[in-house]
Amino acid sequence: MFTMKTRRLRAALSALILCAASCLAAGFAAAQMRDDRAIERRIDALLARMTVEEKVGQLNLVGRQDELPLALLRAGKVGGAMNYIDPREIAAVRKAARESRLKIPPIMGLDAVHGIATYFPLPLGQAASWNLPLIEEASNWVGREAAAMGIDWTFAPMVDVTRDPRWGRTLEGAGEDPFLGARIAEARVRGYQTAGLAASVKHFVGYGAPEGGRDYNSAWIPTEQLFDIYLPPFEAALKAGSMTVMAAFHALNGMPATGSRALLTDLLRKRYGFRGFVVSDFDSIGELTLHGIAKDRAEAARKALLAGVDMDMFGGAYMETLPGEVRAGRIPTRVLDEAVRRILRVKLKLGLFEKPDVDPKKTEAALRTPAARDAARRMARESIILLKNAGDILPVGAGVKSIAVIGALARHEEDRVWTDPAGIPRKETQTLLAAIEERAKGAVVRYAKGVDACGVRYEERESALEIARQSDLVIAMLGEDCEWMGEGASRTTLDLPGVQPDLLRDLVATGKPVALVLATGRPLVLTWANAHVAAILQTFHAGTEGRTAIAEILFGEVSPSAKTTMSFPRSVGQLPLSYDVLPTGRPQKIRQRYESIYLDEANEPLFPFGFGLSFTRFAYANLSLSQSRAGRADTVSVSVDVKNIGERAGQEIVELYVRQPVASRSRPIRQLKGFAKVSLAPGETRRVSIPLPAASLGFHDETGRYAVEPGRFDIYVGGSLAADLTAALEVSP
């Protein structure tokens, strides 16, 4: 029991804490404004001293070449340099800039996407964890290792929403959902930037929706979809403070993004208030001539700068043409000055002018530390999705006395990475074979390649089939390696590449149960495999600790907890595919013609968004809302009991979907609006509460105006898209 006195004391104390917090915040805000003013004054002073060439130099991002661009740096004609990873080279680049007239430091950029030395799972794999703190931690480690090499800036995160796995860059994003994508975008920006790097959220915008799934191809996205689906992750990344933005290669709605003032100035700067700088993609300014909106490089450069592209990545079009364009009066000096200002602002905010060069001798000790590897292991464990587990064949039981491990990938010492600009040797990955041998005590483990790592050539095919016949269980590690994934790796079929489907058929034909371990950069079409193999583990490419994490799951040391963030199609003909479709006037009822169906394939994906199995099971009950009516400023708390009803400990991703059944426009049949991830011991029940802001329930119209329409919203909570616990929320006018 509290006495009146203690209550008053507590009230006074919390008032004090509140005041302290707000006073502190106000203090920080004032200090921030002072800093901002000091930065702008410093930029004014620099601009006043700069020649046109020096100004354009700041807009010039050079790539790594055989010869260091020392003369250009000394002449003040380099604003940034990319893909340098040797701290000694970076120090030499910085030194040359210090020898220039104005001593403006270059910003050193790199695609530090999911690793530099310690590799984390591919971003699409990380996303499958739905574990935001862990994703933030992973980006932070990548950032810290990059910073230890002298890198200031990463060309990440890629937040392009992607619904068509034919597109090879699917692996670099978070999947098909705007809400999940937005949360992951902000986590990754925070992770990089708290490591001291500037993030570059990319590719602005709609690059993940190229027609036909073919990279660099045009995208056509109606305004409603642009705002509801493709922009939310960018908005979230900008709110999280992403210091730079990368413009996309492609043309959106007929206008190349690199030349689009509507996107880069009106939307990005005026509507979202972005104050950092925009970098082009690789030579995408020069490519405006190929897009057919500029007759030559000078016009391309002019259009890009006037649209709002501040820095020219690699192409050299700015350096080559802008001084002449400015002198001829075709570009106002104030436009050039503004671009320079934005770049200098980022450099000053990063503290580059005062930043000491890294000591190359110290770099190595900061890479692949036990703590980074521990984080990589934790991330890998949570990025592996169990898609099928017939008869609970996994984890491998004591009855399994012999195992055939098949596939060159199972013996790789390096996990496939995207991208690998650092080219640093990565030999420290434990092979899957070794990790299996370590755990399969008492069982005979035999290995044969069957196929090469690229999947295109049989190697040791007969021995692979022979050892499969001799074993109780076949573990086949197959997938996409080599040139099969990433930028420019678009595909029209999504089968396992090369001869792998044939090998898989032959393995299945031995009659032995097959556990298929997939290392891919995207969802493949697994229709045949799903009908014939016993288990499927989707591991993407899981990084330095990935193979060990896979074995931990195969042997039940860890229960899988990841869930898909992209629908896995049954057939390429279903693409593009996503769960949040609109209802149709002709829904599928009895599957007959004149209903919205395919004659030759089901409508549903093979594995829907939000799907993943575990070694335990979870039951949901007692869904409740903190209020059944809400104003638009309210946040409703949605609560549910989640119980682990299996025999093992496990983590569960709780998914919250909404639907507005009647509105002024058709609304998606389900939309993710919240989620949580919880760890539960066997038999344990936890009440999980997920905040649902009413303000998040709206949508954009064809002019880009956002509104929450009053009325009933159905809320569904559960462990998958099929979540069937439901409650109704009435949003008042």
Ligand code: NOJ
């Ligand atoms: C092209 C890619 O589209 C972009 O994402 C990347 O950052 C640059 N190349 C630099 O490597």
